[in-house]
Each structure stands twice: as C-alpha cells, then as structure tokens.
Amino acid sequence: MSDPSELRALYRDLLQRLQRNEREFRRLGRAVWRVQEDERRRIARELHDGVGQNLTALKLRLHELQAALDPAQAALHDGLAQALALCGDTLEDTRELSRLLRPPILDDLGLESALRWLARSHDGRGGARVELELGALPELDGELQTLLFRTAQEALANASRHSQAQKVTLSLQRRGEELHLDVRDDGRGCDPVAAIASGGNGLSGMRERLRLYGGRLDLVSAPGQGLRLTARVPLDYA
Numbered sequence: 529m530s531d532p533s534e535l536r537a538l539y540r541d542l543l544q545r546l547q548r549n550e551r552e553f554r555r556l557g558r559a560v561w562r563v564q565e566d567e568r569r570r571i572a573r574e575l576h577d578g579v580g581q582n583l584t585a586l587k588l589r590l591h592e593l594q595a596a597l598d599p600a601q602a603a604l605h606d607g608l609a610q611a612l613a614l615c616g617d618t619l620e621d622t623r624e625l626s627r628l629l630r631p632p633i634l635d636d637l638g639l640e641s642a643l644r645w646l647a648r649s650h651d652g653r654g655g656a657r658v659e660l661e662l663g664a665l666p667e668l669d670g671e672l673q674t675l676l677f678r679t680a681q682e683a684l685a686n687a688s689r690h691s692q693a694q695k696v697t698l699s700l701q702r703r704g705e706e707l708h709l710d711v712r713d714d715g716r717g718c719d720p721v722a723a724i725a726s727g728g729n730g731l732s733g734m735r736e737r738l739r740l741y742g743g744r745l746d747l748v749s750a751p752g753q754g755l756r757l758t759a760r761v762p763l764d765y766a
Contacts, residue, residue, distance in 0.1 A: 554742070569629075569635070580623055587612065590612050591612065593608060634674070639668060639700075654692070682734055691715025692716050693713035706760050716754075717755050746760070
C-alpha cells in the first residue's frame with residue numbers, strides 16, 4: 529500500500545463512492561420532498577373544493593334564512609348576522625390556509641405568475657413595500673419552480689415578520705447556468721453567521737432543500753443595514 533499509485537487509486541475509488549452516495553442522498557431527499565409537496569397539493573385542493581364550497585353553500589343558505597325572517601324577529605336577525613360573520617371569517621381562513629399550503633396559481637400558471645401573486649400578497653405586510661424584479665427565465669421543471677417559490681415564500685415571510693423594513697425587493701435572474709433568487713430588505717439586519725447557525729426563521733430548511741438540488745444559501749447583513757438573502761440553484765441539478 530506504500531506505492532503512491534495504489535494510494536491514488538484508493539483515493540479515487542473512495543472519492544467516487546462518496547460522490548455516488550451524495551447523489552443518492554440528494555435523489556432520495558428530492559423524492560421525499562416531492563411526496564410532501566404532493567400531499568400539500570392534495571390537502572389544499574380538498575380544503576378549497578370541499579370545505580370551502582360547503583362553507584360557501586352554508587353562507588348562501590344563511591342569507592336565504594335571513595331574508596325570509598320577519599323584520600320584527602330582531603333576536604333571530606342578530607343571531608343570523610353573527611352566524612354569517614363567523615361563516616365568512618371561517619371561509620376566508622380556509623381559503624388562506626389552502627393558498628399557503630399550495631397556491632393553485634403555481635400549478636395552473638407557473639412560477640412567474642406565482643411570484644407576482646406572492647409579491648402582491650406580501651406588499652404592505654409589516655409596513656414594507658414589496659417590489660419584484662424578474663429577468664428572462666428559461667423553461668423550468670415543476671420541481672425547480674416549487675423550490676424557488678418556497679424559498680421566496682419563506683424569505684418574504686421572514687422579512688414581513690422580523691425585518692421592520694420599509695422596502696423589500698424580490699428578484700429572480702438567470703446567471704449563466706444558475707438561477708439567482710435574491711430577497712433584499714432595508715430593515716434592522718442581523719448577524720448572518722449566527723442566524724444560519726441557529727437554524728431559526730426557516731433558514732435551515734431553506735438551506736437543506738437548496739442543497740438537495742445542488743444549490744446554496746447565502747446571507748449578507750449587518751445590524752441596521754438590512755439583509756440580502758441569495759439562493760443559487762444550478763439549472764442542471766441531476
């Protein structure tokens with residue numbers, strides 16, 4: 529074994545085995561994530577098409593009962609008004625939960641439309657205006673679209689909850705053979721090393737999902753100087 533050529537061969541063999549194991553780990557991880565997203569899609573559609581439609585029908589029926597009541601039955605009118613308000617709130621909560629689980633626009637119209645919807649839905653949350661910058665993108669498969677959408681969704685949610693920013697910019701551009709998704713804010717910032725080490729605010733989940741696709745997550749920030757979150761994902765992740 530002291531022969532240098534034998535040592536080099538052993539090293540190459542070990543390196544190849546590690547690379548095969550890494551590829552298999554990523555393949556299995558992506559398969560698990562696909563199953564989770566499929567389940568989210570199924571539950572979201574059941575909430576929207578099942579529970580949501582039943583609540584809509586209930587609301588219509590309550591309106592009919594309210595219209596049929598004698599105006600003199602004030603107590604019943606008040607009771608029905610409260611029931612209608614509760615039904616309306618529950619219907620809106622159900623729709624919101626369905627959208628959070630898996631927005632239909634992502635499957636129906638694709639990533640660009642889903643990001644435009646996401647930016648609009650976060651505009652004004654936490655007091656920050658949200659701007660969207662989309663470059664010319666290549667055709668992306670469903671997995672990459674879901675990965676980028678989930679990363680943007682998590683990053684915007686963190687900015688709304690924690691940054692105290694006035695402005696947040698969401699950008700998705702192609703850089704060579706990579707996609708770069710940036711979320712920048714002018715908020716209070718943080719220590720990026722400590723933030724990633726803590727795994728808080730969904731950062732560890734974002735980083736692990738990106739790694740399954742050969743991507744990486746970078747944070748640039750300083751106290752009082754905002755935060756820039758960048759996700760880099762190769763177009764060819766297999």
